[in-house]
Amino acid sequence: MKQVIYAMSTLLALTAGQYGLAADTAPAATQGYIHGDFGPPRGEPIHAVLTTPPMVPAPTQRNYPAKVIVELEVIEKELPISEGVTYTFWTFGGTVPGKFIRVRQGDTVEFHLKNNPNNKMPHNIDLHGVTGPGGGAASSFTAPGHESRFTFKALNQGIYVYHCATSPVGMHVANGMYGLILIEPPEGLSPVDHEYYVMQGDFYTTGKYREKGLQPFDMEKAIDEKPTYVLFNGAEGSLTGDKALTAKTNETVRIFIGNGGPNLVSSFHVIGEIFDHVQQEGGTKVQENVQTTLIPSGGAAIVEFHTEVPGSYVMVDHSIFRAFNKGALAILKVDGPEDKSIYSGKEVDAVYLGDRAGSNLAAVTQATKAATAGKLTKEEQIKAGQQLFVGTCSVCHQANGAGLPGVFPPLAKSSVIAADPKRPIDIVLHGLSGKVTVNGQEYNSVMPPMTQLNDDEVANILTFVLNSWDNPGGRVEADEVAKARAQPAANPAAGH
Amino acid sequence: MMFRISLLLLTVGVANAADYVNLPGGRFASVLPADATGADVDVAPFAMRSEPVTNAEFLAFVQSHPQWQRGRVASVFAEPRYLMHWQSAQKLGSDVLPDQPVTQVSWFAAQAFCESEGARLPLWNEWEFAAAADATRADARNDPLWREQILAWYAQPAGKTLATVGGPANFYGMRDLHGLVWEWVDDFNALLVASDSRDQNDPDRLKFCGAGALNLRDRDNYAVLMRVAMLSSLKAADTTNSTGFRCARAATPSSQGQLP
Numbered sequence: 001m002k003q004v005i006y007a008m009s010t011l012l013a014l015t016a017g018q019y020g021l022a023a024d025t026a027p028a029a030t031q032g033y034i035h036g037d038f039g040p041p042r043g044e045p046i047h048a049v050l051t052t053p054p055m056v057p058a059p060t061q062r063n064y065p066a067k068v069i070v071e072l073e074v075i076e077k078e079l080p081i082s083e084g085v086t087y088t089f090w091t092f093g094g095t096v097p098g099k100f101i102r103v104r105q106g107d108t109v110e111f112h113l114k115n116n117p118n119n120k121m122p123h124n125i126d127l128h129g130v131t132g133p134g135g136g137a138a139s140s141f142t143a144p145g146h147e148s149r150f151t152f153k154a155l156n157q158g159i160y161v162y163h164c165a166t167s168p169v170g171m172h173v174a175n176g177m178y179g180l181i182l183i184e185p186p187e188g189l190s191p192v193d194h195e196y197y198v199m200q201g202d203f204y205t206t207g208k209y210r211e212k213g214l215q216p217f218d219m220e221k222a223i224d225e226k227p228t229y230v231l232f233n234g235a236e237g238s239l240t241g242d243k244a245l246t247a248k249t250n251e252t253v254r255i256f257i258g259n260g261g262p263n264l265v266s267s268f269h270v271i272g273e274i275f276d277h278v279q280q281e282g283g284t285k286v287q288e289n290v291q292t293t294l295i296p297s298g299g300a301a302i303v304e305f306h307t308e309v310p311g312s313y314v315m316v317d318h319s320i321f322r323a324f325n326k327g328a329l330a331i332l333k334v335d336g337p338e339d340k341s342i343y344s345g346k347e348v349d350a351v352y353l354g355d356r357a358g359s360n361l362a363a364v365t366q367a368t369k370a371a372t373a374g375k376l377t378k379e380e381q382i383k384a385g386q387q388l389f390v391g392t393c394s395v396c397h398q399a400n401g402a403g404l405p406g407v408f409p410p411l412a413k414s415s416v417i418a419a420d421p422k423r424p425i426d427i428v429l430h431g432l433s434g435k436v437t438v439n440g441q442e443y444n445s446v447m448p449p450m451t452q453l454n455d456d457e458v459a460n461i462l463t464f465v466l467n468s469w470d471n472p473g474g475r476v477e478a479d480e481v482a483k484a485r486a487q488p489a490a491n492p493a494a495g496h
Numbered sequence: 497m498m499f500r501i502s503l504l505l506l507t508v509g510v511a512n513a514a515d516y517v518n519l520p521g522g523r524f525a526s527v528l529p530a531d532a533t534g535a536d537v538d539v540a541p542f543a544m545r546s547e548p549v550t551n552a553e554f555l556a557f558v559q560s561h562p563q564w565q566r567g568r569v570a571s572v573f574a575e576p577r578y579l580m581h582w583q584s585a586q587k588l589g590s591d592v593l594p595d596q597p598v599t600q601v602s603w604f605a606a607q608a609f610c611e612s613e614g615a616r617l618p619l620w621n622e623w624e625f626a627a628a629a630d631a632t633r634a635d636a637r638n639d640p641l642w643r644e645q646i647l648a649w650y651a652q653p654a655g656k657t658l659a660t661v662g663g664p665a666n667f668y669g670m671r672d673l674h675g676l677v678w679e680w681v682d683d684f685n686a687l688l689v690a691s692d693s694r695d696q697n698d699p700d701r702l703k704f705c706g707a708g709a710l711n712l713r714d715r716d717n718y719a720v721l722m723r724v725a726m727l728s729s730l731k732a733a734d735t736t737n738s739t740g741f742r743c744a745r746a747a748t749p750s751s752q753g754q755l756p
Binding site: 088117118120121122141142143144145146166167168171206216217219220 | 577640643644647648650651652678721722724725726728729730734735736737738
């Protein structure tokens with residue numbers, strides 16, 4: 001490819017300056033061709049504009065190599081990782097992933113790494129887009145309250161991960177120290193309607209999934225590669241609800257999708273979309289018509305697709321338990337007119353996920369606060385339970401509690417609940433399999449135990465169910481759930 | 497005799513005369529092995545301050561040694577952020593408590609303080625030896641709980657207000673070795689952990705002075721590794737919000753602090 005560009009530059013050397021290639025490679029003709037080296041920087045130094053995820057800086061729009069100054073600050077700070085859960089992240093620029101850096105192939109990048117004086121740890125940066133030992137790590141080792149500078153020439157185009165490489169490397173990465181740097185090809189990337197920045201990471205907390213409060217890092221889980229959370233952009237809900245990515249129908253969307261790891265490989269998939277173009281592993285070759293693309297830990301890809309049908313598109317790590325039980329879920333919301341010729345009808349999964357993403361779980365936060373303070377009211381429980389019901393229970397029992405006849409039993413005006421309003425506690429905690437008769441109809445299927453729900457959540461959901469759809473009313477308290485959790489499962493056939 | 501008297505006078509001159517505790521030393525498995533074969537190190541008996549040096553103690557020191565006051569100290573000995581959290585050169589101010597460990601001090605300043613009370617900074621191996629203990633055992637480093645407690649401190653942002661000295665005593669009667677501040681050691685410059693810690697067995701390593709010390713042998717002991725990494729990121733004039741120190745000196749025959 002480089003040879004082709006070089007040949008073109010010779011041919012085009014006399015043509016208009018709008019051909020970036022010609023302007024770039026002209027000096028190389030006298031110096032001998034160097035891979036991606038278009039000569040010394042020209043013009044005034046440029047201060048790179050860095051963006052916080054999910055935004056991407058505007059294209060460089062340049063046709064010459066420049067000196068680009070990048071300033072990035074390391075900040076250690078406590079941030080939400082899930083609803084009511086916080087974690088002490090170590091960040092490049094205050095967010096996970098860190099700020100997005102965009103330069104052009106051939107640019108000379110003067111990199112300033114600042115370590116905030118309030119930080120406790122030394123840090124450095126290894127940019128996979130750097131050619132040189134350590135990718136800049138050894139030159140950027142920086143104590144708190146100090147700044148390091150090093151300079152590199154961006155020889156290779158592509159999308160590259162950067163991360164901290166200070167000992168212990170795994171812990172620095174697990175705490176969120178990674179991001180992406182885009183090195184544009186000389187001619188730039190093709191214009192699209194939207195560019196977004198999404199990065200997956202796995203997180204290890206001593207408490208279990210969604211256990212409330214400040215959660216410390218768990219080294220044993222990290223070494224065993226058993227994450228508590230697998231997340232897009234550093235927090236559950238960072239790309240759902242009000243924060244979902246947006247597009248309109250008949251637009252082209254480009255996502256720079258990276259994976260910081262530290263451990264897991266991502267099977268990146270957008271439910272209901274097919275990637276028209278994928279630059280797998282961030283390389284230059286384009287693969288077309290891809291359903292799921294693999295993002296290695298410490299790797300990235302560029303995916304592009306065209307939007308035709310309005311709706312909510314769910315991005316997942318298709319190692320699918322990570323999506324529904326560890327948080328690896330984001331939404332792209334596409335607005336515009338329906339095109340029934342392309343898609344007509346209703347996809348159950350999409351509706352369930354859309355609803356889930358649409359709520360901000362504010363009532364859950366409220367109930368958690370009230371429960372901590374010992375002032376939780378039944379009304380707060382019902383509200384919180386309603387939000388948790390959507391997405392957790394509604395996928396089978398349906399949003400209106402009617403279930404699906406013959407498949408999923410109804411919760412509305414349920415004979416089982418009427419017979420024993422406390423029985424659902426045991427069913428939620430331990431699951432239910434085998435025959436059960438509800439409202440005169442026999443069901444024979446399996447409900448798995450909902451062990452991912454904590455005591456508060458189970459109590460709130462069931463209080464909501466008891467007070468909905470002509471059920472008998474009443475209240476389930478977290479203490480009752482805790483007791484039931486400690487008991488073995490009741491005989492599933494009992495009472496029938 | 498004269499020697500003893502002068503030292504005693506010195507000690508009396510310092511406010512809150514420090515409490516030095518004897519430690520036995522001995523053969524010790526350091527995370528930084530003594531040589532390329534990973535041998536244990538020999539730690540001679542020594543005495544160490546049971547607590548980190550406090551703001552009040554350091555204030556008394558700069559009052560009696562004005563050349564170490566903020567604004568007067570030579571810039572090669574301390575960077576501009578030296579003691580910047582104090583209200584002024586000779587006043588702590590309302591945000592800085594007398595019993596908090598002093599931080600934002602350079603290695604040079606810490607060394608000078610210790611010299612002023614007839615002591616020195618501890619060697620890394622001495623510090624590590626003392627810090628390997630928990631409340632009941634001389635060496636608790638293989639206990640996952642010991643590590644977790646240390647890691648929990650790392651998970652707290654440094655922006656929070658520092659606690660005062662006087663945490664629970666460990667096996668040797670030492671306090672606050674973990675969970676409060678990083679601490680300068682005399683030979684911090686010899687902790688040549690590569691700034692890019694991943695280049696193990698680099699063919700170039702023998703080209704560098706001290707490169708044999710690169711091999712941290714206890715690689716899963718992240719808790720200690722972090723401290724070595726922190727110290728190796730610093731230069732002697734540097735200061736940080738969470739780096740303080742304590743002093744050490746030769747062991748005394750009895751724990752009463754009597755000199756021979």
